[in-house]
Amino acid sequence: MIYATRQDILSREGADALFAAADRDRDGQTDVAAVDAKLADASATIDTYLSLRYPLPLAVVPPVLKRLCVDITLYSLSLSADALTKELRQRFDDAISLLKQMASGAVGLGVELVPETPVAGEVKGGEILLSPKPRLFSRDTLEDL
Numbered sequence: 001m002i003y004a005t006r007q008d009i010l011s012r013e014g015a016d017a018l019f020a021a022a023d024r025d026r027d028g029q030t031d032v033a034a035v036d037a038k039l040a041d042a043s044a045t046i047d048t049y050l051s052l053r054y055p056l057p058l059a060v061v062p063p064v065l066k067r068l069c070v071d072i073t074l075y076s077l078s079l080s081a082d083a084l085t086k087e088l089r090q091r092f093d094d095a096i097s098l099l100k101q102m103a104s105g106a107v108g109l110g111v112e113l114v115p116e117t118p119v120a121g122e123v124k125g126g127e128i129l130l131s132p133k134p135r136l137f138s139r140d141t142l143e144d145l
Contacts (some may be wrong), residue, residue: 004042012066035073
């Protein structure tokens with residue numbers, strides 16, 4: 001699942017920031033394919049952290065994940081375009097730090113997730129879930145014997 005789009009980058013950071021990071025061949029045009037590839041890479045990075053705690057894909061993309069995806073994408077694009085700044089590096093480090101906290105459970109996504117309903121007999125996380133039948137014999141049923 002892709003957590004942000006080119007439009008999200010434009011909305012959050014503006015055309016100048018995207019152009020500075022994504023004009024790879026210096027032809028005055030944003031390299032759309034590079035932006036889309038880096039958005040996919042950033043989303044995959046986010047998934048590696050979230051998959052430790054949350055069932056993926058998420059039904060709804062929380063706004064915080066859009067922001068993290070944009071920050072990671074701009075950092076990655078800037079590395080290849082020699083446009084890296086201290087601010088972009090700090091935002092990347094902050095994004096990874098927040099993802100680590102999400103993975104550990106120290107912070108949440110800010111949205112309520114619908115829990116999965118376990119199926120009887122299904123193997124999930126190394127456990128077997130069973131639905132036992134009612135007891136035939138108990139202290140109450142054997143009381144008169």
